[in-house]
Amino acid sequence: MFAQQTCARSRKEPILTIENKFYSQEVHGPYELFSVGDFELEMGGKLRDCKIAYNTFGTLNAAKDNAILFPHMYTGTHKHMEPYVGEGMALDPTNYFIILPGQIGNGLSSSPHNTPAPFNMAAFPNVTIGDDVRAQHKLVKEHFGIDALQLVVGWSMGAQQTYEWAVRYPDMVKRAAPIAGTAKGYPHNLLFNENLAAAMKMDPAWNNGWYTDPHAVHVGLRRQARIMALHATCPEFYYQEAWRRAGFSSLEDFLVGLLEGYFLPMDPNDLLCQLWKWHHADVSRHTNGDLTQALARIKAKTFVMPFQEDMFFPVNDCEREQKLIPNSEFRPIPSLWGHFTMFGIFEEDKKAIDNVLKELLAVPINVARS
Amino acid sequence: MFAQQTCARSRKEPILTIENKFYSQEVHGPYELFSVGDFELEMGGKLRDCKIAYNTFGTLNAAKDNAILFPHMYTGTHKHMEPYVGEGMALDPTNYFIILPGQIGNGLSSSPHNTPAPFNMAAFPNVTIGDDVRAQHKLVKEHFGIDALQLVVGWSMGAQQTYEWAVRYPDMVKRAAPIAGTAKGYPHNLLFNENLAAAMKMDPAWNNGWYTDPHAVHVGLRRQARIMALHATCPEFYYQEAWRRAGFSSLEDFLVGLLEGYFLPMDPNDLLCQLWKWHHADVSRHTNGDLTQALARIKAKTFVMPFQEDMFFPVNDCEREQKLIPNSEFRPIPSLWGHFTMFGIFEEDKKAIDNVLKELLAVPINVARS
Numbered sequence: 001m002f003a004q005q006t007c008a009r010s011r012k013e014p015i016l017t018i019e020n021k022f023y024s025q026e027v028h029g030p031y032e033l034f035s036v037g038d039f040e041l042e043m044g045g046k047l048r049d050c051k052i053a054y055n056t057f058g059t060l061n062a063a064k065d066n067a068i069l070f071p072h073m074y075t076g077t078h079k080h081m082e083p084y085v086g087e088g089m090a091l092d093p094t095n096y097f098i099i100l101p102g103q104i105g106n107g108l109s110s111s112p113h114n115t116p117a118p119f120n121m122a123a124f125p126n127v128t129i130g131d132d133v134r135a136q137h138k139l140v141k142e143h144f145g146i147d148a149l150q151l152v153v154g155w156s157m158g159a160q161q162t163y164e165w166a167v168r169y170p171d172m173v174k175r176a177a178p179i180a181g182t183a184k185g186y187p188h189n190l191l192f193n194e195n196l197a198a199a200m201k202m203d204p205a206w207n208n209g210w211y212t213d214p215h216a217v218h219v220g221l222r223r224q225a226r227i228m229a230l231h232a233t234c235p236e237f238y239y240q241e242a243w244r245r246a247g248f249s250s251l252e253d254f255l256v257g258l259l260e261g262y263f264l265p266m267d268p269n270d271l272l273c274q275l276w277k278w279h280h281a282d283v284s285r286h287t288n289g290d291l292t293q294a295l296a297r298i299k300a301k302t303f304v305m306p307f308q309e310d311m312f313f314p315v316n317d318c319e320r321e322q323k324l325i326p327n328s329e330f331r332p333i334p335s336l337w338g339h340f341t342m343f344g345i346f347e348e349d350k351k352a353i354d355n356v357l358k359e360l361l362a363v364p365i366n367v368a369r370s
Numbered sequence: 371m372f373a374q375q376t377c378a379r380s381r382k383e384p385i386l387t388i389e390n391k392f393y394s395q396e397v398h399g400p401y402e403l404f405s406v407g408d409f410e411l412e413m414g415g416k417l418r419d420c421k422i423a424y425n426t427f428g429t430l431n432a433a434k435d436n437a438i439l440f441p442h443m444y445t446g447t448h449k450h451m452e453p454y455v456g457e458g459m460a461l462d463p464t465n466y467f468i469i470l471p472g473q474i475g476n477g478l479s480s481s482p483h484n485t486p487a488p489f490n491m492a493a494f495p496n497v498t499i500g501d502d503v504r505a506q507h508k509l510v511k512e513h514f515g516i517d518a519l520q521l522v523v524g525w526s527m528g529a530q531q532t533y534e535w536a537v538r539y540p541d542m543v544k545r546a547a548p549i550a551g552t553a554k555g556y557p558h559n560l561l562f563n564e565n566l567a568a569a570m571k572m573d574p575a576w577n578n579g580w581y582t583d584p585h586a587v588h589v590g591l592r593r594q595a596r597i598m599a600l601h602a603t604c605p606e607f608y609y610q611e612a613w614r615r616a617g618f619s620s621l622e623d624f625l626v627g628l629l630e631g632y633f634l635p636m637d638p639n640d641l642l643c644q645l646w647k648w649h650h651a652d653v654s655r656h657t658n659g660d661l662t663q664a665l666a667r668i669k670a671k672t673f674v675m676p677f678q679e680d681m682f683f684p685v686n687d688c689e690r691e692q693k694l695i696p697n698s699e700f701r702p703i704p705s706l707w708g709h710f711t712m713f714g715i716f717e718e719d720k721k722a723i724d725n726v727l728k729e730l731l732a733v734p735i736n737v738a739r740s
Contacts, residue, residue: 187608187621188600195597202572202593223572227565227597230558235684238557251557314605 045125058093122209415495428463492579
């Protein structure tokens with residue numbers, strides 16, 4: 001019965017869900033909702049009537065062997081990946097069927113802000129990258145009937161999902177491109193993650209997750225944006241004022257215009273759900289904590305693609321992992337945009353990423369492997 | 371009349387000064403107070419009866435030409451520099467007269483928490499690195515009668531003071547060793563600085579600087595500690611769990627034990643006073659914003675000594691400046707401790723720094739220069 005109700009805007013009624021117009025097709029473009037059903041979670045707990053929002057491009061061929069999966073990063077939705085899909089690009093919808101699955105907790109899929117009581121908001125259960133990938137597996141396998149993916153590619157938390165796919169379903173993933181992300185969390189990255197979460201939680205308006213207005217926590221969201229700005233690009237980016245080329249007129253104009261503006265419309269509990277997932281991503285839980293064993297499971301031809309100046313996921317961490325992946329290559333991409341290179345704000349960065357993906361898709365796959 | 375009163379602990383009386391036992395000789399060891407008198411500040415405003423706390427080692431010789439000045443970093447006092455003073459070390463008190471001057475705002479010198487109303491706490495005026503150096507100049511020249519310093523050396527904000535000395539009083543400074551700091555602020559560093567300040571200000575107990583208990587802002591102080599932890603060392607430090615060698619049993623044990631514990635006893639307004647100084651340090655204000663001209667003024671033999679993995683003051687920034695200093699050498703020091711290398715927690719780091727300082731002090735100074 002609760003499921004029928006939406007946000008109770010009067011403080012006298014119990015809060016059920018938060019209405020936030022940001023999480024809509026008007027803002028994020030068209031998408032479908034896939035019903036995962038009642039979905040038991042890795043850490044315990046269950047999502048009733050779990051849905052994941054997704055979009056697709058291109059057509060699944062009769063053999064169902066032309067699919068690519070492209071999950072998204074923290075704060076993102078399918079929309080953020082769409083600039084990498086296009087005719088003449090690596091992810092060309094004239095050749096491939098490209099699925100952009102939404103994370104649980106991204107605001108369009110089942111998320112703290114849109115889940116009815118009693119599992120709403122701060123009571124939303126902890127979700128893992130493994131849960132996301134299992135939900136996506138249902139979409140890919142049960143809904144579309146796809147047995148193998150030509151490529152799984154993702155940036156940041158998308159790379160975490162990519163690793164999870166390649167380790168969990170090694171026979172399904174023919175190629176993998178984890179971009180600027182790692183197969184498990186390393187302590188400096190986790191400390192950064194904790195600082196992002198704490199920025200929101202320090203705002204008294206957060207109220208342990210029980211804010212009543214969708215944008216009440218705006219000071220905490222702005223604070224998170226400015227902590228993110230510390231690691232989003234790199235010191236040389238700021239020194240060279242590279243933001244000028246992106247149309248900003250001052251450092252403050254960049255920080256407020258790009259970063260604060262980006263976070264402001266979002267739902268803090270949805271973000272915290274994603275941050276918790278990011279924090280706990282670890283493919284080595286499949287092998288009792290042995291990362292070497294976990295990464296050795298990967299059968300995909302893998303290009304490990306860190307961004308050279310990345311302060312979220314330093315190249316060292318990515319390279320150490322690459323060396324543990326049997327059929328892999330190390331393909332770092334340089335850009336002053338650091339972790340944010342993937343936003344493709346400089347056309348040449350987008351092109352560089354696209355070229356590496358083209359190269360990976362051109363690698364013939366030894367069918368005997370899968 | 372207000373000057374006679376100390377902290378009013380009852381909420382019914384006006385707050386005058388904050389009593390904080392951390393800022394005492396019991397905690398920081400012996401020191402002297404030098405009266406600068408009524409001191410007009412660079413940014414306007416005036417400190418009445420301004421005092422700077424300092425300590426000295428060794429004996430000033432008859433010629434008064436064996437003095438070394440060693441100002442301190444953010445959060446520090448003279449005490450933090452003392453491990454670099456000792457027989458057989460570069461700063462050997464058997465040869466040199468070593469002055470460790472306290473910054474204004476360090477809690478022992480005139481500071482927001484110990485200044486009487488109406489200029490107490492949040493009403494304490496903005497102080498610059500230039501003010502510190504002018505106050506230290508009075509101590510050195512007027513109080514001790516010293517005309518030239520064999521060496522000015524400082525770490526982090528101490529390096530800012532070192533640069534200010536070398537640019538402002540080029541004939542007085544024979545050698546300079548700015549360690550892990552820059553002559554002006556660069557944007558990434560300033561963004562970090564802003565995040566440290568904001569961590570305290572986000573704590574509702576901060577109350578715009580008008581907290582009534584000295585340790586009321588402990589949540590903000592802990593938060594600052596954890597943001598500082600992001601840049602204090604470097605990702606590899608955390609990856610390699612280098613904190614184990616320092617006696618910590620887990621990452622959390624390190625973060626709470628070293629960093630949170632370090633900040634907890636401090637006064638937020640005192641820290642904010644120092645952060646503002648750090649943020650506005652810039653020797654190029656002596657030359658209408660022309661850094662090249664400002665650094666060209668330096669006559670000291672200068673060793674620019676960044677820490678290789680420093681995330682506060684990256685080596686690139688330090689090297690660019692070094693190239694603008696006429697009689698200088700670039701002497702980066704590697705350590706996983708990054709910016710915190712100067713704490714000398716690993717004996718070999720302390721030794722490495724000491725060795726470079728020994729080398730600098732061994733450079734014969736061409737008297738014709740000064």
